[in-house]
Amino acid sequence: MPKTPNKPPGSHHSLPPLAHESLAALIGPGMAKVAARAVNEFRRRPGWIREQTIHPRDVIDIADVQDFLKGFGYFCYSSGFTPKQATEEANWLGQHFCYLLNFELHHRKTFWVDESLAWMLGQTRLDIEGRALKLPFPSFAVAFTDRVTCELAEQLMARDSDRREPEPVQALTAYLTRLPDEREGLGLNVSLLADQRNGHWPYLVSRDLFVRPEDNLDTILDSHFPEVQVKSLDPLFRSGELKRLVHLVVNAILYATSYSDAWPVLGSPVKELRRSGQGKGGQQRGRVERRVLELAKTRSAEDVFHLPGKIPISSMRALQQMEKTDPGRQLLARFMVRGHWRRAANTWKQQHLRWIEPYWKGPEMAAVIEREYQLRL
Numbered sequence: 223m224p225k226t227p228n229k230p231p232g233s234h235h236s237l238p239p240l241a242h243e244s245l246a247a248l249i250g251p252g253m254a255k256v257a258a259r260a261v262n263e264f265r266r267r268p269g270w271i272r273e274q275t276i277h278p279r280d281v282i283d284i285a286d287v288q289d290f291l292k293g294f295g296y297f298c299y300s301s302g303f304t305p306k307q308a309t310e311e312a313n314w315l316g317q318h319f320c321y322l323l324n325f326e327l328h329h330r331k332t333f334w335v336d337e338s339l340a341w342m343l344g345q346t347r348l349d350i351e352g353r354a355l356k357l358p359f360p361s362f363a364v365a366f367t368d369r370v371t372c373e374l375a376e377q378l379m380a381r382d383s384d385r386r387e388p389e390p391v392q393a394l395t396a397y398l399t400r401l402p403d404e405r406e407g408l409g410l411n412v413s414l415l416a417d418q419r420n421g422h423w424p425y426l427v428s429r430d431l432f433v434r435p436e437d438n439l440d441t442i443l444d445s446h447f448p449e450v451q452v453k454s455l456d457p458l459f460r461s462g463e464l465k466r467l468v469h470l471v472v473n474a475i476l477y478a479t480s481y482s483d484a485w486p487v488l489g490s491p492v493k494e495l496r497r498s499g500q501g502k503g504g505q506q507r508g509r510v511e512r513r514v515l516e517l518a519k520t521r522s523a524e525d526v527f528h529l530p531g532k533i534p535i536s537s538m539r540a541l542q543q544m545e546k547t548d549p550g551r552q553l554l555a556r557f558m559v560r561g562h563w564r565r566a567a568n569t570w571k572q573q574h575l576r577w578i579e580p581y582w583k584g585p586e587m588a589a590v591i592e593r594e595y596q597l598r599l
Contacts, residue, residue, distance in 0.1 A: 235488035237334050237522045240365060241395040241415035241424040242322055247519075248423060249294075249315070256290045257319070261326045275360050276327065277402050278320040278411065287323075291316050317426060321397035321413040324361035331359045332524050334488070335474050337368035338531030343473040344370065344466070352442055353435035355408060355472065356479050361399040364474050365526070367392070371470065375416040378463035379425055392419045396471045401430065408433040412468055427458070429468060439472060478529060485527035492523040 239247070246254050263286070264276060281287060295312035299305060335343070366372070372391040380388065394416050401409030410431045415424040433442045458464065478485070495517055499510030 233486070233488050234491045234494060235334060235522070235526055235528070236491075237365060237367065237488075237524075237526060238393050238417075238419065238520060239518065239522050240332065240363065240393070240524060241417050242318075242325065242363075242397075243518075243522060243524070244417050244419060244424055245318060248421070252290065253322075256286050257322050257326045260284045260286045260323055264323075264327060273360050275324050275399050275402055276320075281320050281323060282316060284323075287316070287319050291319075314426075317428065318423075320428070321361075321399060321411070324399040325363060325397055328359050328361040330524055331362040332365060332526045333358075333362065333474065333478055333485075333529050334365045334367075334526040335529045336531035339477070339529055340366050340368045340371050340470065340474075340531075342531065343477060344470050346473050348439035348469060348472060350439055351435065352408070352433040352437035352439055355433055355439060355475065357398065357400055357408075357410075357475065358478050361397070364396045364398065364471055364478075366394045366396075366470075371467070372416075374463055374467055374470075375414070375425075378427065378458070378461065378467065379416060381458050381461055381463065382425075389418045389420050391416045391425075393417045394467070395424075396467075396474075398471070398475070406434065407437075412471060414464075414467055414471075427464065429464065431468070442472075474529065478527070481529070486530065487525055488528045489525050490523050491521050492518050493525065 263284070264270065282291075291312045294315055295308045298308035298311045303311065371394050375391045375394045376388065379391075394414065397411075397413040397415070399411045399413075401411055408431075410433065411428065412431060413426060413428045415426050417424040431442055433439075492514060495510065496514050499507045499514070502510065
């Protein structure tokens with residue numbers, strides 16, 4: 223696990239509001255308040271430990287959440303929804319509480335994946351065993367804002383017959399929660415939220431993975447809990463787009479837990495601006511708060527761990543363009559070696575897995591980009 227996070231002075235991110243922030247802005251401040259109260263109540267329960275998470279099936283039993291969803295359903299009904307529509311809206315909002323409560327319970331830890339790193343991780347094979355998958359926190363988020371990932375989310379949404387009008391996805395946030403389970407293996411909920419930032423709720427797809435220590439991580443992308451009837455699943459959950467997104471998220475987790483230095487921390491410009499108003503007079507403080515509200519429309523109020531890429535954006539886009547060239551010509555000149563996780567040989571002093579970045583191989587060997595990271599098991 224990395225050392226204490228490092229936050230260089232004056233380092234702020236340009237990350238747009240995360241999906242839970244977009245949803246809260248649409249629903250109203252009551253949602254965040256309910257989540258905070260529910261989490262505080264959960265922490266006060268006898269026997270609670272820091273590594274504990276809330277199982278999705280237990281969320282609906284939390285009184286504050288129940289009351290909020292009932293009130294929301296009544297609001298929808300009084301706004302002209304039919305009873306069935308109002309119930310469906312309240313139930314769908316309840317699905318968001320499943321990841322939101324755990325995210326809040328574990329202090330809203332978020333990783334922001336650099337554009338070039340996201341591309342490299344998308345080109346990396348998952349050819350190692352399930353025991354290598356360790357979570358940095360019991361619940362956390364991984365945010366992507368690169369166009370390749372957002373386009374993949376758009377393709378996934380296009381498969382949904384109930385999808386809204388197609389608009390570009392601005393950000394994809396994956397909320398990860400370790401599921402409490404007594405069986406041997408890791409239960410992991412992956413809630414993917416694609417945010418078009420167009421006044422609609424972020425698009426939610428939730429996927430549960432069950433990872434046994436001996437499973438190959440490539441195969442766990444198709445895994446389900448034993449009681450799930452795979453044939454009865456909506457085709458969306460068996461789509462290649464969803465599998466590729468989960469593949470990317472799992473690789474991001476492996477990268478985060480193999481990062482040898484402290485995770486760089488980028489502060490929120492919203493928080494920084496709000497702090498600048500502290501100690502000022504009433505009028506000045508009011509002006510600062512208005513600026514805060516305006517800035518919060520385009521920037522996240524969360525501090526984030528930044529997972530940086532090492533390939534300059536211009537070079538990465540050149541690699542992407544080479545990847546799209548005519549296959550015959552590509553084979554004559556250069557070809558891409560997909561990233562992978564390298565197992566240690568028996569003779570190596572360090573017996574840890576290492577990540578080998580994707581690179582182009584061919585006559586111009588100077589362009590090969592390779593660097594290893596230790597995966598701590």
